[in-house]
Amino acid sequence: MHMQLLPEDFVLMFDRTDTGPSNISLPALAPCADTVDGADCTAHSVLLDVRSNVLHPYPLATNPWCSSGALLPNGTLHQTDGFSSGDLVARLFSPATGWFNLEYFPHADAAPPLTVFPFLDETTVPDAENNLYPFLHLLPDGTVFVFANDRAIVFDPYNRAPLRRLPPVPGGVPRNYPSSGSSVLLPLRPDAPAHAEVLVCAVRRGKRTTWRCGTARS
Known part of the structure; x- marks a missing residue:
């Protein structure tokens, strides 16, 4: 399931569309989705108006499972992206327009070259999947924070190269899937807009389940 805080105190929540109908019906004139089990006229996307505590259902035409x-x-x-009907799809959402899909048609001769990114190889552990779904956050200076397994780098997308490596997480505890981790770019401060902090958390399962969190500074 995805959850995104939007401007003007709205929260968008949406989930995959291929596990059957939800418990929330779409408005009467909203289009139903065609599935292998027939028409699905339920909402897999809802918008919460925090100020009024009202939930608005929205149709979602493509499957956003494993999207970003x-x-x-x-x-x-x-x-962007997803699974099955959502694969290779880009979507836009705003409270005023709802969802709509985009298609890109780049010229083959204008396509940028592929970038070799060895960081994911470096964070791969044999027989473990501790660096799936890396955490990415766009930083105020245009660089990208990338976290995988228990390590992070700051990546320069313009020169297609890492700028610096950040210290690994103490204890070597992975934060990425399947360790059920998550991350968030903390709010920027008006008095220091270039200063960014990312909070990274994960669950470590053993004799007892514990949450472990840490911050990384750009």
């Missing part, structure tokens, strides 16, 4: 996304400068959510 980020807010654009105007507050619109740009959601």
Whole structure:
């Protein structure tokens, strides 16, 4: 399940569309989705108005399972990829327009070259999947914070190279899936807009389940 805080005190929540109907019906005139089990006229995407505590259902045409996304400068959510019908799909969402899909048609001769990214090889542990779904956050200076397993780097997307490596997590505890981790870019401060902190948390399972969190500073 995905959850995204939007401007003006809205929270968007949405989930995969291939596990059957949800418990929330779509508005009467909203289009139903065609599935192998027939028409699905339930909502797999809802918008919560925090101020009024009202939930608004929205139709979602493609499957966003295992997708990723980020807010654009105007507050619109740009959601990319997914599974099955959502594969190779880009979606935009705003409370005013709802969801709509985008298609890109790049010229073959203008496509940028592929970038070799050895960081994911470096964070791979044999017989373990501790670096799946890396955490990425766009930093104020245009660089990208990338976290995988128990390590992080700051990546320069313009020169396609790491700028610096951050200290590994103490204890070597992985934070990425399947360790049920999560991360968030903490709010920027007006008096120090270039200073960024990322909070990374994960569950460590053993004799008892404990949450472990740490911050990384850009």
